[in-house]
Amino acid sequence: MAYRDDSPLSDERSVAPFSPLEQTPLRQQNRTLHRFFPQWRNTTPSGPSFLSNKLTQRSKRLLWSALFILLITALTILTWLALILTVANRLRIPHLNNGLQKILETYHAPNTTHAAYPTWAEDFSGGVIPVQCHAHNDYWHRIPLYEGLAAGCVGTEADIWIGNLPDGTVDLFVGHNSKSLTQSRTLRSLYLDPLFDILSYQNAMSPNTPNTTTGTATGTQDILAIETSSPVGVFSTSPNTSLILALDFKTDGHKTWDTVVSQLDNLRSQNWLTYWTPSSGLVRRPVTVIGTGDTPFDLLTSNTTYRDIFYDAPLPSLSDADSPYNSNNSYYASSAIGKAVGAVRFGRLTDGQKDNVKEQVEKANDLGLVSRYWDTVSWPVGWRNRIWEQLVELGVGILNVDDLTAAARWDWEMCVVGGVNICNS
Template sequence: MDHKISDKTEPAVSVVELEVGFPKISRRRRYWTNSISLLRRSFDRNDLGESPWPKICRHFIYVFTVAVVLGAVAIIVYHSILLDLVRVLSPPKLPDTGLSKIVSEWVEPGTIPTSPSWLPNFSRDILPRAIHSHNDYWRAVPLFQALSLGVTGVEADCHLVNGELFVGHTARSLRPNRTFRTLYLDPLTTILENQNPNNNFTNGTINGVWDTKPTASIVLMTDLKTEGYSTLEAVQQQLQPFREKGWLTYWNGTAVVPGPIIHVGTGNTPFDAVLNSTFSNTTYRDVFFDAPLDALTPSYNASNSYYASTSMSHLFWGIPSSGLSQARLDVVKGQIEMAKSLGLVSRYWNTPSWPATRRMNVWKQLVDLDVGMLNADEILEASRWNWKWCSVLGLHLC
């Protein structure tokens, strides 16, 4: 029996029909699906090879170790450079002098045993510098620390209490053993007596504090805090021994006659008392005024004044770290030149103190403008450091 082969055959299905029959998968989804599958297969342990994780970990450890070693080397090099800069840029050691020994051994007046006020080689190799030790009595060693650095101006705030002159910033800071005599006059007397021995070699000349420059004077500025007339009178009375020995700079009616000490009155010092004091006449006056630098007139001149001072913070507000602007520098330049024309020494107090870069920049600007005396609270930095290199690699060396 013949079997008929069925003519019915299954129809061919086209690709288009398959795609129509199944839901479409977006390209982005297919990409991430394939990527995840590929990543999973690459990290599966199989017969074709080992997992790459150990190799990746080894590479990470190598890179981390190299980075740590390089970082340690960089830190060592950085600090080595800093230490070398500190060594190179730091001022040399102070010369070994009588002054340096006095500073290291100094004790307050009234302490037993008392500190010496003069030792051999007193100021050997110390160069005088036009720096004013602002509020000098606040220092660990008043007077002597300034002298050991070559500072040529010191300042004492004087309070007249029951006939005695005490030195201190305010009345509550006064102490019985810290007087104008004990902190300044007695030491200066001993110093000048030893700098001017009575022998056949001096030829009648009067030497000052500095062995390197015996003709240089030191400014002794008294900032009077109590009533001006009576306090100035007391100061001048205590200066009488200096006057008798010819140690005070004075005006002789026509010119200034230099001496080892220049007495300048400021604070409550009355200008008319400077002109007509008990200790002055037409041919002698040994107290000089601290004239107003920002309000100078020909009334203030070398016959009655020495300093011409003003507060920088009073003149200018908000000084940036870069220092004074050109407009402000022009003001300062004009004031300095005005003081010079009257024979006076310009001085700015209340200059910026912080940050250090701003302080140094203003100091440099003042010196470049030829200020007469650099007023400083930080006398070690002012006298010993190169201000250009006080801030290096983010480190303040001064």
């Protein structure tokens, strides 16, 4: 028979101590594990030391993560810089040690007391490769004419205004608007006189230039040679390349025309101007003069036997049935690109615009004219370069440019690397 204890609990029994290690199953389990695996005895996390270790380990992980991110970032930046420097080095044009560079370094602009100097230096254009680019508003450059020649552009441009010098002499002034005109910046001082000096030296230094001594049999032969040989142009690497001098008439063309014709006499007398006659057709010479802007087409074509100033024909009008423009009276065929094919958005021609450009270029080629589009996008650089690429691919005769070096001397597809324009460095 079982014994039942109904006696009240004693005070000692009611306050019997509670042993967590004995009563908690987890603690019992740990003690059992430690009995069989003594090496675990000191690995059981407990107390503030465990928390401290935990925080230390987390800090170390964060530190290593930060160092890893910094390392990857540094490697990325170094790779990016190396790519830019490598491409820039491959595209860099060697510095040419020729006469043009010496002129650019020592040039003095014309003023009321002296002409521009120097205008020529030995090995004038050595190493310069001519490129089909037209220096738009060339007179805006620090050194008009010479910067375009140094870049290799075969076309240059001057805006001309007829006016009077203080002594009353009629002259042609160069500038973008009437407020920018000065008496020292004239067509002769910036372009015609320097070109006369350049061509004089170029032809004197050319091995093909004959000796004009008279009174001997040799002299007679040489005079005949002068009449049958062509003078050399401004580019030593391509002496038969003609420099295009575009004159943008800003004042009334009919009032300006005779002065322009007269001021070209020095170049004309040396047989240095490209000309046309009915019998010989177009004969290329070192300088080809084009009238644009308000050039009077009626006066230009009034001489039916000889012409040495040619018109800048409106490119979109070449397809008109009654179009009067051809290689007998014109040389360029130009238009603002927006007027010719519509607004160009985001630096890219649409397929329809490409078709229009191709059609206009082909028509100009059929007529023997050089096609040109102006007022193309100039910024961002990537958009500008893309338009240049598309126009060249479509066969445009010459690019109208402001950034001479970028246009003439760089590979446009490689100009922007990693978001950085390296073509102007």
